[in-house]
Amino acid sequence: MTMALSETSQVFLDRYAELRGRLAGADLPWLAKIREDAANTFRVTGVPTPRMEDWKYTNLKALDALELVFAARPAEVRADMLPAKLGDGPRLVFVDGRFRADLSDSLEIGEGIRLASLADLLSADPGFIEPRLADFGDNATGAPMLALNGAFQEDGYVIALDANADAGAAIEILFWDTAGEAAAVRQPRNLIVAAANSRAEIIERHMGAGSSRQFFNGATLITLDAGAAIGHYRVQSQGAGSVHVNTIRTRIEADARYESFILAEGGEVARDEVQVGLMAAGAYARLDGIYLADGAQVLDSTTTTRHAAPNTTCQETYKGALDGTARAVFQGAIRVEPGADGTDAQMSNKTLLLSDDAEIDTKPQLEIYADEVKCAHGATTGELDAEAMFYLRSRGIPEVEARGILVEGFLDEVTEAMDDTPFAHLVRGHVAAWVGRGVKEKEMKG
Amino acid sequence: MKSESTERMTAVSKTVETVQSVADRKYKYGFVTDIEADTAPKGLNEDIVRFISAKKDEPEWLLEWRLKAFRHWQTMEEPDWPKVSYPPIDYQDAYYYSAPKPKEGPSSLDEVDPELLATYDKLGIPLHEQEILAGVKNVAVDAVFDSVSVATTFKATLAKAGVIFCSISEAVKDHPELVKKYMGSVVPYSDNYFATLNSAVFTDGSFVYIPKGVRCPMELSTYFRINAANTGQFERTLIIADEGSYVSYLEGCTAPMRDENQLHAAVVELIAMDDAEIKYSTVQNWYPGDENGVGGIYNFVTKRGACRGRNSKISWTQVETGSAITWKYPSCILQGDNSVGEFYSIAITNNYQQADTGTKMIHLGKNTRSRIIAKGISAGKSQSTYRGLVKMMPKADGSRNYSQCDSLLIGKECGAHTVPYIESRNKSAQVEHEATTSKISEDQLFYCRQRGLSEEDAVALIVNGFCREVLQELPMEFAVEAQKLVGISLEGSVG
Numbered sequence: 001m002t003m004a005l006s007e008t009s010q011v012f013l014d015r016y017a018e019l020r021g022r023l024a025g026a027d028l029p030w031l032a033k034i035r036e037d038a039a040n041t042f043r044v045t046g047v048p049t050p051r052m053e054d055w056k057y058t059n060l061k062a063l064d065a066l067e068l069v070f071a072a073r074p075a076e077v078r079a080d081m082l083p084a085k086l087g088d089g090p091r092l093v094f095v096d097g098r099f100r101a102d103l104s105d106s107l108e109i110g111e112g113i114r115l116a117s118l119a120d121l122l123s124a125d126p127g128f129i130e131p132r133l134a135d136f137g138d139n140a141t142g143a144p145m146l147a148l149n150g151a152f153q154e155d156g157y158v159i160a161l162d163a164n165a166d167a168g169a170a171i172e173i174l175f176w177d178t179a180g181e182a183a184a185v186r187q188p189r190n191l192i193v194a195a196a197n198s199r200a201e202i203i204e205r206h207m208g209a210g211s212s213r214q215f216f217n218g219a220t221l222i223t224l225d226a227g228a229a230i231g232h233y234r235v236q237s238q239g240a241g242s243v244h245v246n247t248i249r250t251r252i253e254a255d256a257r258y259e260s261f262i263l264a265e266g267g268e269v270a271r272d273e274v275q276v277g278l279m280a281a282g283a284y285a286r287l288d289g290i291y292l293a294d295g296a297q298v299l300d301s302t303t304t305t306r307h308a309a310p311n312t313t314c315q316e317t318y319k320g321a322l323d324g325t326a327r328a329v330f331q332g333a334i335r336v337e338p339g340a341d342g343t344d345a346q347m348s349n350k351t352l353l354l355s356d357d358a359e360i361d362t363k364p365q366l367e368i369y370a371d372e373v374k375c376a377h378g379a380t381t382g383e384l385d386a387e388a389m390f391y392l393r394s395r396g397i398p399e400v401e402a403r404g405i406l407v408e409g410f411l412d413e414v415t416e417a418m419d420d421t422p423f424a425h426l427v428r429g430h431v432a433a434w435v436g437r438g439v440k441e442k443e444m445k446g
Numbered sequence: 447m448k449s450e451s452t453e454r455m456t457a458v459s460k461t462v463e464t465v466q467s468v469a470d471r472k473y474k475y476g477f478v479t480d481i482e483a484d485t486a487p488k489g490l491n492e493d494i495v496r497f498i499s500a501k502k503d504e505p506e507w508l509l510e511w512r513l514k515a516f517r518h519w520q521t522m523e524e525p526d527w528p529k530v531s532y533p534p535i536d537y538q539d540a541y542y543y544s545a546p547k548p549k550e551g552p553s554s555l556d557e558v559d560p561e562l563l564a565t566y567d568k569l570g571i572p573l574h575e576q577e578i579l580a581g582v583k584n585v586a587v588d589a590v591f592d593s594v595s596v597a598t599t600f601k602a603t604l605a606k607a608g609v610i611f612c613s614i615s616e617a618v619k620d621h622p623e624l625v626k627k628y629m630g631s632v633v634p635y636s637d638n639y640f641a642t643l644n645s646a647v648f649t650d651g652s653f654v655y656i657p658k659g660v661r662c663p664m665e666l667s668t669y670f671r672i673n674a675a676n677t678g679q680f681e682r683t684l685i686i687a688d689e690g691s692y693v694s695y696l697e698g699c700t701a702p703m704r705d706e707n708q709l710h711a712a713v714v715e716l717i718a719m720d721d722a723e724i725k726y727s728t729v730q731n732w733y734p735g736d737e738n739g740v741g742g743i744y745n746f747v748t749k750r751g752a753c754r755g756r757n758s759k760i761s762w763t764q765v766e767t768g769s770a771i772t773w774k775y776p777s778c779i780l781q782g783d784n785s786v787g788e789f790y791s792i793a794i795t796n797n798y799q800q801a802d803t804g805t806k807m808i809h810l811g812k813n814t815r816s817r818i819i820a821k822g823i824s825a826g827k828s829q830s831t832y833r834g835l836v837k838m839m840p841k842a843d844g845s846r847n848y849s850q851c852d853s854l855l856i857g858k859e860c861g862a863h864t865v866p867y868i869e870s871r872n873k874s875a876q877v878e879h880e881a882t883t884s885k886i887s888e889d890q891l892f893y894c895r896q897r898g899l900s901e902e903d904a905v906a907l908i909v910n911g912f913c914r915e916v917l918q919e920l921p922m923e924f925a926v927e928a929q930k931l932v933g934i935s936l937e938g939s940v941g
Contacts, residue, residue, distance in 0.1 A: 053527070338858070353873035356840070366864040368883050371855035375883040379868055381838075382876040 008063050009046030013039065015070055016151045024154035025122035030130055038150025045144045054142060057329040057361040058300040062243050062269045066183040066215055075178035079103050082176055086203060087422040089169030090115055092157050095176050096214075097186030099155055112162030112198075115171065118189060119155040128160070132191055132221070146247045149187045149219040156188035156218070161198035161228070170201040170231075170423065175216070177208025177239060183215045190220040194228035194256070201231040203423050206246075206266065212239035216267075218246045224256035226280070231259045233423045235430060238266035240295075248274045252312075255282035261418070262289040263427050264299045265434060271300035271329075278305070278312035281342075288414050289318040290427070292434045293326035293358075300329040307335065307370075311342035318349045319414050321407050321435075322358035333365040334375060341372035349379045352410055354403070384410075404435035486543040492516060495646050498543045502615050502649070505622060515635035515645035522639050528802040529831045529863060530771050532744060535709060542647045542680075600664060607663050609693075610655040614682050617653035624655055628686055632715040632752045632779070640711040640773075641748040644680045648713070651682035656691035656722070665921055667696040681712040687722035689755065694725040696924060710769075712747045720755030720782065725763070727920055729928055732768035737938070739798025739827070742770025749776035750806075753785035753814075761788035762805065763919045765928045767935040770799060775833065777806035780814035780845075787816040790916040792928075794909075794935045795828030795860070804834035804866075809842035809875065818849035821913045823932075824860035825939035831863040838875035845872065851881040854912050856905065856939050906933030 005013070016039050025031045047063060048055040077095050082103065085091050092115060093103040099117030107115045121129050133153075157173050177184065192202065206216065216238060224230055238244050244267040252258050262272045276285045291299045305314045320328050330349045351360040364377040384406050392402035411431055418424040486497045495516050499509040524535070604611055610621060617625050635645040656662050687693055697714075710732070716724050726749075735742025745768075751760035762776040778787030789805035807816035822830040832851045853862035864881045886908055894904035910917065910929050917925050917932075 351870075353870065356873055357871075358873060359869070359871045361870075362868045364864075364866065364879070364881070366853075366881060366883055367861070368853070368855065368863060369861045371858055371860070371885040373855075373883060373885070377864070377879075377881050379866070379879040380877060381868065381870040383873040 005043070005046040006049075006064070008068075009042075011068065012047075012148060012151075013043060019070065019152070023152070024119040025126065028122065028126055028130075030134070031122070031126075034133060035151050035153065038147045038153075041147035042144050042151060047148075048144050052142070054302070054331070057331070057363075058269065058271055058298060060243065060245075060269060063215060066213070066241075066243065067181070068185050068215060069180075069182040070185050075180070077103065077176065077178060081209070082174065083205070083207070086172050086426060087169050089167070089171050091172040091174060092117070093174045093176060094155070094157070094188065096178055096184050097155060097175070097188050097216075099157070109167060109171075110165070112165035113167055113200075114158065114160040116158045117155055118153070118158050118191065121158055122154070129158075129191070132193060132223070133189075143247070145217055145245045146219055146249070149189060149217050149247070152187040153189035153219070156190040156220075158191045158193075159200065159202060160191070160193040161195055161200055163195040163197060163225075165195070165198040167200035170203050170421065173202065173204045175204070175206045177212035177214045177242070179209040179211045180213060183213045183242070185215045185217075187217045188219075190218070192220065192222040192230060192232070194222075194224045194230050196225040197227040198225075199229040201421075201423075202233065203426075204232075204234040206234070206236045206238050206244065208239050210239075213241040214238060214244070216242060216244045216246070220246070220248045222248065222250040222258070224250070224252045224258055226254040226256060228253075228256045230257070231261075233261045234263070234272070235426060236262065236264045236266050236270060236272060237430070238270070240266075240268060242267040242270070244270035246272050248272075250275070250285070251277045251279055252283040252285060254280035255284075257284045257286075259286045260288070261423075261427075262301065263430055264289065264291045264301065265293070265430060267297065267299075269298045269300075271302060273300075273302040273304075275304045276306065276314065278307050278309065278314065280309045281311040283309065283312045285314045287314070287316040287318075288417065289320075290411055290414050290431065291318070291320035291328050292431070293320070293328055294323040294437075295326060296324065297326045298329070299326070300331070302329070302331040304333045305335065305345065306337065307340040307343040307345065308337045310340055312340065313344045314346070316347040317414055317417075319351070319411055320360075321352040321354055321410065322360060323354040325355070325357040327359040327361070330360070330362040330379075331365070332363070332377065333367065334377070335367040336370050336373055336375065338369040340370045343370065343373040343375065345373070345375045347377040349377075350410075351381045352407060353381060353383055354407070407435045408432065485541055488541055489538045490540070490542055490647070494542050498647055498649060501543060502618070504618055507626060508618060511630065511635060512646050515642050516647075518636050519639070519642040519646055522642060524639050528773050528833070529829065529865075530773060530800040530802050532771055532800075535744070537643075540709065543649060603663050607660050608657045609660060609662050610653065611666055612653055614648070614651040614653045614684060617684070621653070621655065624686065625653065625684065628717055629682075629684055629715070632717060632750045633713050633748050638748060640746040641713050644682060644711045644713045644748070648680040648682035650680075651684070651712070653683070654685040654693060654695065656687045656693045658688045659690045660688075661691065662693040665694045665696055679710055681710075683712070683714040685715070685724055685726070686717045687719065687724045687758075689719045690721040691719075692723045694921060695727070696921060697726070697728045698730050708742075709744050710746065712749075714747070714749040714776075716751030716760055718751065718753050718755060718758035718760050718785075721757045722755060723759040723761075724751060725761045726751070726776075727924060728762075728764040728766075729920075729924060729931065730764065730766045730768050730772070731931060733770075734768050734797065734799050735770040737797045737826075739770070742799070743768065744771045745769035745773065746771075747774035749774060750779065751777070751787070752779045753782050753787060753811075755785070756782040756811075757784045758782050759786040759788075761786075761790070761919070763790040763916065764792070764803075765916070765920070765931065766791070766793040766801060766803060767931055769801075772799075772801040772803055774803050775805055777808070778816060779808045779810065780816065780842075781810045782814075783811040784813045785811055786814070788919075789816075789818045789820070790919040791820045792823070792913045792916045792932070793821070793830055793832075794823045794932065795825065795830045796935055796939055797826040797828060799826075799828040801829070802831040802833055804832045806835040807837070807847060809836075809838045809845045809847070811842065811845075813844045814842055815845065816847045818847070818851070819915050820849075820851045821916055822851070822853040822862055823856065823909055823912070823936070824853065824862045825856040825936055827859045829861040829863070831865060832881075833865045835867040835869070836877055836879070838870040838872045838877060840871045842872050843874050845875040847875075847877045847879075849877075849879040851879075852912070853881075853883040854909065855883065855885045856936065902933065902937060905936055905939065909933070909936060
């Protein structure tokens, strides 16, 4: 049955029809087919609406109000305009979704480790890319944003680790947005390919110049072969008027470990979605997140964990604080397939409401078809503890500051679990800046 | 999925059809069907709705209400979101009215299916009661107790207290002002597919009104309402507890209920005014189908209570062991400040049973509190889902919710699912939700077996422990039978 598509959905399809012949790798028949199939999948539903269960709480109608620009913005970006590098590792820089070799840094980090842009590899080594892009289910119904990304895919980062390779210092990926009134449409597709027993830490930062505005619809496809270990850490601080959707699909094989962390604080409407498949015994995933929202922001954290084999483990902790009229959404689904005995899945979601008009919608979900399992989830919502507040106030700590101390303390459960790395410092800095923003305002006024 | 515009088109064309058919008949109240007949012809149309209403000698406003519901129902689509699957229901291939007929029952217990009798024995149902349940001829309900007629005594006691307890049809005749005021005020005729169907064709059910300040002197139960020996397919129950009153109502019984009607779509509405309390307990043991999943009742029920008044309280307790498919979400709308909603549930599924059940707690008033304790037990090839919503509205200052959903799995081929929705729009409201899933521990089983319990008894004991918090909410007589029922429902699930 065909469905009347929204105007915005039709804009995407029209632009796809116009651009498909010019996208990177358009001459590769297999890639053209993936794009075409993805476009057709997107065509079934168009941009998701709250009538779809998976999008019940997050409405992308904000997209309709954006002026969408598909072409690159002619902005000049120099290295000194970008935030400083986090550590000693390599850095890949994407400006408005396009890889910039000139701004990137130390990409040759050793034998068996490949850091590159997808667009470059599509011309340099398409044979390497083909099997990796092919089987990630762009056409799965129910994932229209992934399909939309699939239709337009042409650039993004590729991190490929040979067996036993160790990347050492964290690899930083910077997605930098330039300033502009119109919303630049950016749909990077990234690949992380970790062969057996390889390891790497990857830090993704999504940010931009002061008044940047984007429609970001990214997708990252990750495979971890037996024994591989990947840390995948993200900070999403996109410009205020942006719409941000990021879908991560990870397949974890025997004894491999995938750790995901997201700090979400940017954008007008943003969704970070992690789909994890634990495919063989010993596979482990840890999914953590912090969301901090104010104003009229809507921040959505959605996770799906599929335990497809015996003896797999998943631990998940998401916490957030909401102020103003902000709203946060947490959807966490744990699915234990028949025969996946020995599954251990724990999920927790806790939210602090700091204002009268903030809202949290949370939906932790268990779907279990095996009996030798340990599965639990918990969710709480509430305000700051009045007694703790009183305690701090009675010791002469001003209200805004006391509030900050308590919010930071609340989020500690997530940040404390992180090792003392440059990324942990970055996250703590963001948290401190967020809770302190009220203090600064007050100081300026007062 | 249909687009909005296609749906609208369908709705529009359906409305046109409906109006056309009404116009063709010029709104005449004449009936195509013979109202003297005991059974309405197969199928569902406006004439059938009129037939039911005429049979019950209902006032015009009620007929209009039924017709409004029926017309709305025709524009609706059957929900497909519950985690249950069943072949499509042909609503035209069913009878919607048949007068209760004296059944040609067996002449003694010797003629009753021995399997049924064995179950009665295990439940500890006395012999006399067994005869009634099995429909043995010439045994009146009164015989359950030795000397006095229970019915007479209990009617006198209730009348003295001013409690109205009768069938919904009697209430329509004797207390139309109450029925008109409250029916549909909690579950509107347009609420959902099955409730709307019920609104159009309901034929039976109970009506309870507890006057101001009265504590109902006894537990009310459909079981004792003489004319309710045959519970209808489309029951409608309305309970109103006026200011400062209290009532405890029991629905169903632990004995297995066989019924030839496969589809059951009941509606229950509860209304609690200031300081009033309603405690509603259900034991549902409809025929679940055989061990191959053949047959069994589809139980699609809408139950909702409104805590209208300050300090009011509504408490739902349910033990769901029967039915091939259970689809019910007894809910509380906490309107009055300081009102309290509770939901205690045990859902046991075995063989091919499917249950999608839970609750909704909608907090509107200040300092409202709700508590959800749901225990799901899945065995065999069954699927059990807890689905619930806790919603804190902006004015629900200082409100609290605590939810606990535990699932127990027995066997490798069953499923247990938890789908809670939590929506909070008030910072001073606190919501806590916890859910766990586990299996019966080998250690516990071993311990029980070592002490000489059979495997079935051991499972029953452990499961009863798992359900303890809910069982203790049931009225005492019920609780004892329910414990036995828990064991019986899981027969054949281990070993």
